Amino acid sequence: IHDSEGNLVGTGVVDENGNFEICNLTPNGDVDIEVTDPEGNTSTPVKLHTVMFDTNGASSLNPGSIYVEEGKSFAKPTDPQKDGNTFDFWSKSNDDNEWNFQSDVMGNESIVLYAQWSPIIYQLTLDLNGGESSIYPPQFVEWGATIATPAEPFRTGYTFGGWNTSKDGTGSNVDFAVDTMPAHDLVLYAQWVPIEYAVSYDVNGGDTENPADQ
Helix, strand or coil: CECCCCCECCCEEECCCCCEEECCCCCCCCEEEECECCCCCECCCEEEEEEEEECCCCCCCCCCEEEEECCCCCCCCCCCCCCCEEEEEEECCCCCCECCCCCCCCCCCCEEEEEEEEECEEEEEEECCCCCCCCCCCEEEECCCECCCCCCCCCCCEEEEEEECCCCCCCCECCCCCCECCCCCEEEEEEEEECCCCCCCCCCCCCCCCCCCC
């Protein structure tokens, strides 16, 4: 296989039905190729253009790039994966215009197809963990979004000690200014610190000394 300037750019094979298959041609921009068989016969030039797939931050492997003949359609790659998101479709313009792999064909220049994603919405539950405030209704928050700071709860005899991912406080403390919604449902537990009060004793006329304060 030679490009339009006569440079060797790859090889190919012809199957028993006469179909030509490129073997080792690495996609790189736009190229006109000519196929020369062992007898020296040269084909009509074929225009190939590169399709590059941009996964927009996917956690799975990138499909890479392929060469597609001008005016031809091409197969849809395996859907990529991205934490906290659902894959929607591929878009040439990186917006809501979906590329249709059944009907859209390669134009006269190389293109980039961008993966489009929808953030998954997860449930956030605030557990009072013994508090006496009104129960917080569940919230539904997109993955990666910040969580609004809830009103501070109260509990008689305790001061509020923040929110933690574990009921006993051994998990992670939450900082609503910087923390975002993880890629799963989340329960946060109110933490409480007992208030300490001073106890004094007055023998009220007794003959013994007053006991030490506690």
